[in-house]
Amino acid sequence: MAVAAAVVVAVIGWLVWPTAPVPSPTIVAAPEPAAVAPAAVAPAPTPEPTVAAAPEPVAPAPPSFDTVRVEPDGSTQVAGRAEAGAAVSILVDGTEIATAAANGQGSFAALFDLAPSAAPRLLTLLMTLADGTKVASLDSVALAPLAAPAVAAEPAPAATVAASEPAAQPAPEPAPEPAAPTALLLTDSGAQVLQSGDVAAGPVGTVSIDAISYDAAGAVQLAGRGQAGASLRLYLDNAELASVTVAEGGTWAVTLPEVAPGLYTLRADQMDSSGKVTSRFETPFKRESLEALAAVTAPAPAPAAAEPAPV
Secondary structure, three states, rough: OHHHHHHHHHHHHHHHHHOOOOOOOOOOOOOOOOOOOOOOOOOOOOOOOOOOOOOOOOOOOOEEEHHHHOOOOOEEEEEOOOOOOOOEEEEOOOOOEEEEEOOOOOOEEEEEOOOEEEEEEEEEEEEOOOOOOOEEEOOEEEEEEEEOOOOOOOOOOOOOOOOOOOOOOOOOOOOOOOOOOOEEEOOOOOOEEEOOOOHOOOOOOOOEEEEEEEOOOOEEEEEOOOOOOOOEEEOOEEEEEEEEEOOOOEHHHEEOOOOEEEEEEEEEEEOOOOOEEEEEEEEEEEOOOOHHHHHHHOOOOOOHHHHHHHO
8 A cells, every 4th residue: 555655646746746847959050051152264265256258349441342333434333231330442463553432331333444465364353441441352353455446447548540530438347346255263162253354245055154163173163155066165375175066955064184273265166067166165264273272271270168157
């Protein structure tokens, strides 16, 4: 009994007797992490401004021929194209014979007189721009010889007759009609007839040279028209060079043997079956050198690649 009573007293005492408060654990705040300075970033390089390359100046187009007309008396008209406002000189064998001014559309025309000449001549153009730059034509015009005006033959003196009989006056012989010279435009690809003289007005079957060109090897090629079946002989400065027969369609073509560079008179004689010349055509002809032909037919160099702009 005594033990039970002691236990009851101990329990009551524990419930009633105040107990010492249990201290709360002290919570220490964790130190805030130190601020980390951001790493220094190198500034991006400022790109240099891209400067557009100045366009290269465009070379002016050389002057060119459109029309060349030469009358039998030497009266000549030359028309063509050049830079607007440019002065154009017309040269004969390198010597200035006339000048003209190109209008606002680039057209020019000149009238002048050509003196007679027994040799073929070469017309070229020289353009002078406002700043004094001179540009020569790439093409030229070859002119056939121009004959001097024919003079009518003097009548033969009449025989002495009696005074009572009037002397018969013989009619003066008419002067032969002069012929206009052939004009041939010479380009890097061959030749083109600008003026055929009197041949263009001739009857069908009259021989003519319509084209002069070069093959891939630089050999001279001729083509023209004539009487079907007729034989042709071709001459350079009166030296026989080749022969050909006109085809049934009235056309002919031939490749000439080797011809040295130079300016010649090219002649075609058409003959009948007996060998008689029935028609003749003459024209000046300029044989270009192989080096000159290679220079004008070489492809233009490819433009250089542009340098990349710096980043």
